[in-house]
Amino acid sequence: LELGCQEVxxxxxxxxxxxxxxxxxxxxxxxxxxxxxxxxxxxxLARNRAQSILLDVPCSGLGVLSRxxxxxxxxxxxxxxxxxxLQGSMLRACLSALPRGGLLVYISCTLCPEExxxxxxxxxxxxxxxxxxxxxxxPDPTSPLGEYFFSASIKI
Numbered sequence: 001l002e003l004g005c006q007e008v009x010x011x012x013x014x015x016x017x018x019x020x021x022x023x024x025x026x027x028x029x030x031x032x033x034x035x036x037x038x039x040x041x042x043x044x045l046a047r048n049r050a051q052s053i054l055l056d057v058p059c060s061g062l063g064v065l066s067r068x069x070x071x072x073x074x075x076x077x078x079x080x081x082x083x084x085x086l087q088g089s090m091l092r093a094c095l096s097a098l099p100r101g102g103l104l105v106y107i108s109c110t111l112c113p114e115e116x117x118x119x120x121x122x123x124x125x126x127x128x129x130x131x132x133x134x135x136x137x138x139p140d141p142t143s144p145l146g147e148y149f150f151s152a153s154i155k156i
Contacts, residue, residue, distance in 0.1 A: 001030055001031065001033065002030065004031065008033045009033060009034045009035075009036075009050070010033060010034070010035050010036075011035065011036050011037065011038040011040070011044070012037060012038075013037060013038065013039050013040070014037065015037045018035050018036065018037050021035055022035055040055065040090040040093060040094060041086070041089040041090050041093045042093060043093055043094060043097040049097075050097060050098060050102070051098070051099070051101075051102050051103070052098075052102060052103040052104070052105070053094045053097070053098060053102070053103075053104045053105070054105050054107070055090060055091065055094050055104060055105065055106045055107070056107050056108075057086075057087045057090055057091075057106065057107070057108050057115075058083065058086060058087075059083060059087070059108040059109060059110040059112075059115050060075050060079065060080060060083060060110045060112055060115060061075070061109055061110060062075070062110045062111050062112055062148075063108070063109040063110045063111050063139055063147055063148030063149055063150070064109045064147050064148075066145075066146040066147055067147065080112065080114060080115070083115060084114050084115060084118075084119055087108075087115060087119050088119055088122065088123055091104075091106060091119065091120075091123045092123055092126075092127060095123070095127060095130045095131055095154065095156065096127075096130065098131075098156045099156065100156055101155075101156060102155075102156040103134075103153060103154070103155055103156070104131070104153070104154045104156070105151060105152070105153050105154075106120060106151065106152045106153075106154070107149065107150065107151045108149070108150050109147070109148070109149050109150075110139075110148070110150065111139050111148050115150075116136075116138070116139070116150040116152075117136055117138065117150070117152070120133060120136065120152045120154070121133075124154060130156060131154040131155060131156045132154065132155055133152060133153070133154055134153045134154065134155050135151075135152065135153050136150075136151070136152040137149075137150065137151045137152070138150060
């Protein structure tokens with residue numbers, strides 16, 4: 001977006017997060033982009049409209065406890081099942097919205113393999129004709145920030 005070479009659209013399920021994104025765009029003096037509230041399990045764009053998708057999934061947040069210690073009090077073991085179900089639904093829907101040659105980047109801020117590499121492998125194996133994992137970057141336990149992030153790129 002800063003280079004001006006990509007068409008960018010952004011969405012979140014929650015209108016207050018869309019508003020926060022709009023405020024950040026203004027603060028950073030970035031070009032105005034279409035922002036809308038939408039459910040990633042039902043991508044609102046016409047099939048094959050997006051050439052790439054950055055999917056920042058809701059997760060347990062266990063990779064950012066140094067910044068968000070309140071997560072320890074909010075998360076319960078049974079939350080993981082609901083989160084991985086949602087993550088899988090979002091990932092499958094977004095993969096199906098991409099055309100051949102499209103790219104999906106999946107990111108989370110957790111150390112939990114079930115929300116990271118396991119969900120990627122499970123969904124890609126289930127939808128083998130819809131994509132191949134190009135790379136995965138696992139959380140680095142030696143991070144000097146004390147925060148841990150995961151990413152995977154999937155080429156359609």
